Amino acid sequence: MNLDSLYQEVILDHYKNPLNKKLIPNPIAQVTHLNTSCGDEIILNLHLNGDLVEHITWEGIGCSISQASTSVMSDLLTGKQINEAMSILESFVEVIQSKGKLNGDEEIIGDGVAFAGVSKFPARVKCALIGWMAFKDALSQGLAKK
Amino acid sequence: MNLDSLYQEVILDHYKNPLNKKLIPNPIAQVTHLNTSCGDEIILNLHLNGDLVEHITWEGIGCSISQASTSVMSDLLTGKQINEAMSILESFVEVIQSKGKLNGDEEIIGDGVAFAGVSKFPARVKCALIGWMAFKDALSQGLAKK
Amino acid sequence: MSGLLDVTTIKRDFPIFNRTIRDGQRLIYLDSGATSHKPKIVLDAERDFYENHNSAVHRGAHQLAEEATELFEEARLEVARFLNSDGSEIVFTKNATESLNLLAYSFSNSSKNSRFHLNPGDRIVVTEMEHHANLIPWQQLAARTGAELTWLPVTTDGRLDLSSIDSIINAKTKIVAITHQSNVLGTINPIKEIVAAARNVGALFILDACQSVPHFKVDVKDLDIDFLAFSGHKAVGPTGVGTLWGRAELLNEMEPFLTGGSMIESVTMSSATFAEAPQRFEAGVPNMAQAVGLGAAIRYLNGIGMENIHNHEVALTKYALDKLQSIPGLKIIGPTEMKNRGAVFSFTMENIHPHDLGQALDQNGIAVRTGHHCAWPLMRVLNVPATTRASLYFYNDYSDIDALISGIYEAKEFFTAPRTKERK
Amino acid sequence: MSGLLDVTTIKRDFPIFNRTIRDGQRLIYLDSGATSHKPKIVLDAERDFYENHNSAVHRGAHQLAEEATELFEEARLEVARFLNSDGSEIVFTKNATESLNLLAYSFSNSSKNSRFHLNPGDRIVVTEMEHHANLIPWQQLAARTGAELTWLPVTTDGRLDLSSIDSIINAKTKIVAITHQSNVLGTINPIKEIVAAARNVGALFILDACQSVPHFKVDVKDLDIDFLAFSGHKAVGPTGVGTLWGRAELLNEMEPFLTGGSMIESVTMSSATFAEAPQRFEAGVPNMAQAVGLGAAIRYLNGIGMENIHNHEVALTKYALDKLQSIPGLKIIGPTEMKNRGAVFSFTMENIHPHDLGQALDQNGIAVRTGHHCAWPLMRVLNVPATTRASLYFYNDYSDIDALISGIYEAKEFFTAPRTKERK
Numbered sequence A, B: 001m002n003l004d005s006l007y008q009e010v011i012l013d014h015y016k017n018p019l020n021k022k023l024i025p026n027p028i029a030q031v032t033h034l035n036t037s038c039g040d041e042i043i044l045n046l047h048l049n050g051d052l053v054e055h056i057t058w059e060g061i062g063c064s065i066s067q068a069s070t071s072v073m074s075d076l077l078t079g080k081q082i083n084e085a086m087s088i089l090e091s092f093v094e095v096i097q098s099k100g101k102l103n104g105d106e107e108i109i110g111d112g113v114a115f116a117g118v119s120k121f122p123a124r125v126k127c128a129l130i131g132w133m134a135f136k137d138a139l140s141q142g143l144a145k146k
Numbered sequence C, D: 001m002s003g004l005l006d007v008t009t010i011k012r013d014f015p016i017f018n019r020t021i022r023d024g025q026r027l028i029y030l031d032s033g034a035t036s037h038k039p040k041i042v043l044d045a046e047r048d049f050y051e052n053h054n055s056a057v058h059r060g061a062h063q064l065a066e067e068a069t070e071l072f073e074e075a076r077l078e079v080a081r082f083l084n085s086d087g088s089e090i091v092f093t094k095n096a097t098e099s100l101n102l103l104a105y106s107f108s109n110s111s112k113n114s115r116f117h118l119n120p121g122d123r124i125v126v127t128e129m130e131h132h133a134n135l136i137p138w139q140q141l142a143a144r145t146g147a148e149l150t151w152l153p154v155t156t157d158g159r160l161d162l163s164s165i166d167s168i169i170n171a172k173t174k175i176v177a178i179t180h181q182s183n184v185l186g187t188i189n190p191i192k193e194i195v196a197a198a199r200n201v202g203a204l205f206i207l208d209a210c211q212s213v214p215h216f217k218v219d220v221k222d223l224d225i226d227f228l229a230f231s232g233h234k235a236v237g238p239t240g241v242g243t244l245w246g247r248a249e250l251l252n253e254m255e256p257f258l259t260g261g262s263m264i265e266s267v268t269m270s271s272a273t274f275a276e277a278p279q280r281f282e283a284g285v286p287n288m289a290q291a292v293g294l295g296a297a298i299r300y301l302n303g304i305g306m307e308n309i310h311n312h313e314v315a316l317t318k319y320a321l322d323k324l325q326s327i328p329g330l331k332i333i334g335p336t337e338m339k340n341r342g343a344v345f346s347f348t349m350e351n352i353h354p355h356d357l358g359q360a361l362d363q364n365g366i367a368v369r370t371g372h373h374c375a376w377p378l379m380r381v382l383n384v385p386a387t388t389r390a391s392l393y394f395y396n397d398y399s400d401i402d403a404l405i406s407g408i409y410e411a412k413e414f415f416t417a418p419r420t421k422e423r424k
């Protein structure tokens, strides 16, 4: 496997120009997730509007995989119904944990398919999931508040 | 090595008919020594008379090696000058710790030579020394009281 | 004559049986209660780890680190399945002693409002037949917290006396820590009955499974216990690795024990927060090759079959009990009926000290253990200073028992023969 | 081109260098700071123990038990001589983390009038460059006792700032616990100077020697310290074994830590008394094969010669520092002068996250570590979220450094090249 197939252009591009990387204040939930093995950190603000994911904004430091994956997530899930967002998230997690077995369906996880290669590198799985897990966490906190 | 050369007749005889195995009261020092790996125990009473070892009496339970060795010790060191007793003790200890290299001088350690074979069995060295170490301990306690 | 398993074939898996003892005699190893031997497959698994995958687990992003982590975590799953549990519930320690100390220290590290916190007047219950490893940590915990340590007594035939169980395991009781099988007596304790008593009063139940997990199927769900400890080295695994199993929800509520690298969530100079279990309890670079070796050991045991191992040992036990009891002057310390009894035999011989008997057997290539077997209080209760212990495993057969029996007769002959020679 | 030692020959002793990485590439292992590889001789020593002498030490009277005990105790003496100390001063643990926790727990087990007892207001001094293993146990001890934890700061070039040492190590100070060599920075600390400050106020001095003992001669008498911890697995030894060295008179005054079998003097149901050190601190069946392996590791290191290992690493350090600093955008985190510096190099690369750099190097067969290296507080002080770390040993040579350098250039090229493709 060469570097290009892990670090697809899409990933490097999101890394350089991350989407939604600026916190919008007054979220329904704010969470901070750490990658305890490297010290990387994601702060995520969630805004809901009824059953709609209105904004996902974030800040943080991390490797290209974690930054790009968070960027992709924030782009993909914003504007979705909550249950739709959760089902996309589940599809993405499944691909990432597949140890190279799944390629992912672009129809469902969009740019997320670029991360399929990450699933072959167990040490990087956490990086690819950190933003998604932060979203999941924020969502359950947000729903609890409703 | 067969059983006879470890368990010489002298040892078995002392085991069956141990000498001085009855505590004389009012010792200058009484000590209890344990073999922590098997639970064996020796209680030893020491009587001094000036620089003379007047009585060494003892009680306790243990294997043939520990009982016989304590019996031999009590017989050999009783009636000796303190420094003479200590030098016999040192000779005996040297033989027992020699890992089969020393036979021991019968002129000095008397029936103690029968224990030379024990030195080849590291797990039994403690058994052969328990009574002697109890004497050494009692002596230093006794001298401290003088 | 052999047991139900084909011991001749099994022995070929264990390199140590190629060596001889005391000038060319066959090794008759009856000390598996202390430690078991290791099949080649376990040694190969350790070696393969070192030769091909060695690297610090959970720490590196390079290929070796990935492979090492995968092997290590696979071993954890192997142990988990063996006990009918989940990987998140398996903590690797260095031995069962550490597993039990981990619990005792973690409990005393817990804060006042925790379910693990002990107050003066609270009770910890053990039994009179505990190994020091499942006794002294609780003595120390009691001393640290002011709790009271008490115990279920042992009957003269080496069974637990449960007649007063309800007054012993009472409302004050917070912890019940008990051995599954006695390493001295061979007694297998009625765990479910005691668990029920513990549950009745809301106490935690901790099982010392050192002498059970290697010998028969132990299912933590079926037993409905809270924690379990065992050692790899008694289960054909490497030295230097033990296991603590604990219910996930309990482990995740517990305070850490050893602290350092790999068990943290976040650290500043003055404080730290901690990872989830099992990582929370595995500080530092772990005993990686040993955990991998333990995984292989368990695969090996599964290959033989725990049911087969158990049946084999039952057959040996029956044979050994009959033969031993036929020796005049020999007294078995422990149950003499087959029911709830493992293949561990402690005994005394009239007029021969255990040390001397052990030595005489050793001269015939027979390895037994003598002494108090790290259960000194039990020795006092049973009023024996020490015993000789033969403990069997699935690589033993009837011929080993025959050798033991004739060795005992020989020793008897030697030590009790009338003697003539005079003292010099 | 090679260093001062003949690395080609040395590598033949280490089976892992026969394997390849990521599709047939040479293994370039620059992660010995995490764990070192093992020479065949160490694996053979462990295997010989299992295949020929396996038995529980200190417990049996039979031949295997005698042989196992002798091998185990010989290994202890080997470690003792290596540190210029005595066998009675060597405690085998599972890793350095346990060694340090042993001290912290034993101290909090000590009674009020003991020299090890800490009172509120007493001080424990560490440094900002400690590994979590030499930080969190002291945080916890401070929390248990009410003592205050404080630290010597680190300068921006990665040295200890000793300018306020006398106010930091003050009359209240009971314990000073400091790393010999930083696992992140490579800095070798001026131990004698700090020991003098500790002695001045009567504090105990504890050395974390994980990164020094494997790399150069460490003499506990010469350093005049009280305790020292190191791990076998970083010193070409097996996993699952560490060492605590302590002055005999201190060890014998200390309370036990782990309790159970083999560490006792006498036991009743309600209390116990304990054996002398080192047995007092080795509860349960120990990591026997691993200790024996560590003995073999130390014989191997002695065979190469600690002086030769040190000189070799000095040569590599000089070479690596020059080369690394010539890379545009690369910043070394740690001292850039040779003085008191080991062959550990942390660095950051402009615009490339350490994880990505580590991954890129891994694709070329180069194993480095990325992250906070279990020294998270140090990262905060130096204001880097993470670094890439290359750590060398005597089986590395100039060509490994060359590979690292070109790997870094390649990654730089890959990650910072202008890109055209549009996001979908």
Ligand SMILES: Cc1ncc(COP(=O)(O)O)c(C=O)c1O
Residues within 6 Å of the ligand: C261, C283, C284, C285, C286, D033, D034, D095, D096, D097, D098, D131, D133, D134, D179, D181, D182, D183, D208, D210, D211, D231, D242, D374
């Ligand atoms: C400086 C230092 N101290 C302590 C440790 C902990 O060693 P171990 O994980 O082997 O217990 C390490 C290594 O991880 C280290 O580099």
Ligand SMILES: Cc1ncc(COP(=O)(O)O)c(C=O)c1O
Residues within 6 Å of the ligand: C033, C034, C095, C096, C097, C098, C131, C133, C134, C179, C181, C182, C183, C208, C210, C211, C231, C242, C374, D261, D283, D284, D285, D286
């Ligand atoms: C019943 C029992 N509990 C605990 C232990 C302690 O096991 P380890 O010494 O491996 O920690 C043993 C064995 O020695 C044992 O037989």
